[in-house]
Amino acid sequence: MQTATLFDLPAIQTGPQGAPATTPAKKARRPRKVHASVPLTPSTTVPDELIRDADWVVVNSSGGKDSQAMLSYVVRRAKALGMLDKVIVIHADLGDIEWGGTKALAEEQARLVGVRRFEVVQAKGADLLGRVLIRFGKLKAKAEREAIEAGLDPAAVKVAPAWPSSSARWCTSDMKRGPIWTLFTKLAAELSHLGRPVRILNCMGQRAAESAPRAKLAEVEIDRSASNGKRHVTVWRPIHGWSDAEVWREIERSGLPYHPAYDWGMRRLSCSFCVLGCEADVVLAARLRPQKAHEYAAMEVQVAADFKHGLSMAEIIVRAAELEAEHGPLRRPPAGTAMAGFVGKSRTAMYLGRRDLLRERLTLAS
Known part of the structure; x- marks a missing residue:
C-alpha cells in the first residue's frame, strides 16, 4: 500500500477497481466581510492621541515582563492625560499550563498601578493538552477520509502534527484571542449609548527583538478581523521597539513585582x-x-x-x-537575580525595597 499524508495526496489515483478516483475539489472559503465603517488605517500613531481617541484602552497582560513594562508605560501616559478610567487590564487565563501565580500577579500589577478594572477571560472546554488530542482526532479522520477517496490505505496515512507551532498558532487564537474578542463584545455593549462604533485601543506587549515575525509587525494598525459595525479595534504595540534592557529598566522604575520564574532563568512567561x-x-x-x-x-x-x-x-x-x-536539584535564586543583570545589584536592591513598600501599601488600602 502507498503512504499518504495530509499534504502529499495526488489529485488522481487508480481506485480499487481500476477506475479513476479523484479527490473532490475543496470548497473555496468565502472572504470575510468587514463592516464598511471600519477604517483601513489608523487616524494617528501618536501615543497620547491614541489614548485620547479611544473609548477603552485595553492592556493585555500575561503577567510577564513585557506585559508589565507595557502596563507601566501606558498607565503613566493615561494618568498624565487624566484618562486612567479608560484603562482595563485583561488576562487570558490558560489554566494549569501557566506558571503558578501568574493570574494573581497580573491582577496585583494592575492594582499597584491604580487600574480599577481587571478582567479575566478563559476559553471554554478542554485545556491545551485536551485540545491537542481533539485536534489529532480531527486531523486523523480527515487524513483517513482523503486516503479512502484517493484509493489508498487509510491505515497507512501519516497525520499532520497536532501540536501548536510557529506556523499553526491555534493555541493563541483558541485560548487567548477568541475569549478576548468576546470581552470586546461586552465592552462595546457597555457603551452602545454612544450611537457609534466603540473605539477600543488594544495594547499588546509584542516586541521586535523577540523574533523576525514580530519585527515585521506594525506599531499601530487597525485590527479589521476584530472590528465590526459596533466596535473598531486599533492594535497598539507601545514597546515594540524596546530592548530587553529597556523593559527591565521600566520594571525597575515602576517597582512592580515580576514573576519569580525569571529569576530561575526563564526567558519568557505565560505557558x-x-x-x-x-x-x-x-x-x-x-x-x-x-x-x-x-x-x-x-x-x-x-x-x-x-x-x-x-x-x-x-x-x-x-x-x-x-x-x-x-x-543537583535547582536551588531558589535570590530575588532580583534576573533584573540585576540589566540594572546592577545596587539599583535592584532599591527596586526590591520599593516593590515591598508598594505591596504593603496595597495591602493596607484593601
Whole structure:
C-alpha cells in the first residue's frame, strides 16, 4: 500500500477497481466581510492621541515582563492625560499550563498601578493538552477520509502534527484571542449609548527583538478581523521597539513585582512549556515542573508527534534529568537575580525595597 499524508495526496489515483478516483475539489472559503465603517488605517500613531481617541484602552497582560513594562508605560501616559478610567487590564487565563501565580500577579500589577478594572477571560472546554488530542482526532479522520477517496490505505496515512507551532498558532487564537474578542463584545455593549462604533485601543506587549515575525509587525494598525459595525479595534504595540534592557529598566522604575520564574532563568512567561520557547527554557521548565512535563510526554505518545519540531518532550525530560544528576536539584535564586543583570545589584536592591513598600501599601488600602 502507498503512504499518504495530509499534504502529499495526488489529485488522481487508480481506485480499487481500476477506475479513476479523484479527490473532490475543496470548497473555496468565502472572504470575510468587514463592516464598511471600519477604517483601513489608523487616524494617528501618536501615543497620547491614541489614548485620547479611544473609548477603552485595553492592556493585555500575561503577567510577564513585557506585559508589565507595557502596563507601566501606558498607565503613566493615561494618568498624565487624566484618562486612567479608560484603562482595563485583561488576562487570558490558560489554566494549569501557566506558571503558578501568574493570574494573581497580573491582577496585583494592575492594582499597584491604580487600574480599577481587571478582567479575566478563559476559553471554554478542554485545556491545551485536551485540545491537542481533539485536534489529532480531527486531523486523523480527515487524513483517513482523503486516503479512502484517493484509493489508498487509510491505515497507512501519516497525520499532520497536532501540536501548536510557529506556523499553526491555534493555541493563541483558541485560548487567548477568541475569549478576548468576546470581552470586546461586552465592552462595546457597555457603551452602545454612544450611537457609534466603540473605539477600543488594544495594547499588546509584542516586541521586535523577540523574533523576525514580530519585527515585521506594525506599531499601530487597525485590527479589521476584530472590528465590526459596533466596535473598531486599533492594535497598539507601545514597546515594540524596546530592548530587553529597556523593559527591565521600566520594571525597575515602576517597582512592580515580576514573576519569580525569571529569576530561575526563564526567558519568557505565560505557558510553562511554550512550543516557541528555546530549548534551554523548556529544559528548565521540565526541571521546575516535572509532573507537567511527563503529561506532555504522555500526550506525545497519544498523538504520535513531538512537542517541538525535532525535539520531543521525552528528550527534554532526559536532558533535565542529566542536569539534575550533574548539578543537583535547582536551588531558589535570590530575588532580583534576573533584573540585576540589566540594572546592577545596587539599583535592584532599591527596586526590591520599593516593590515591598508598594505591596504593603496595597495591602493596607484593601
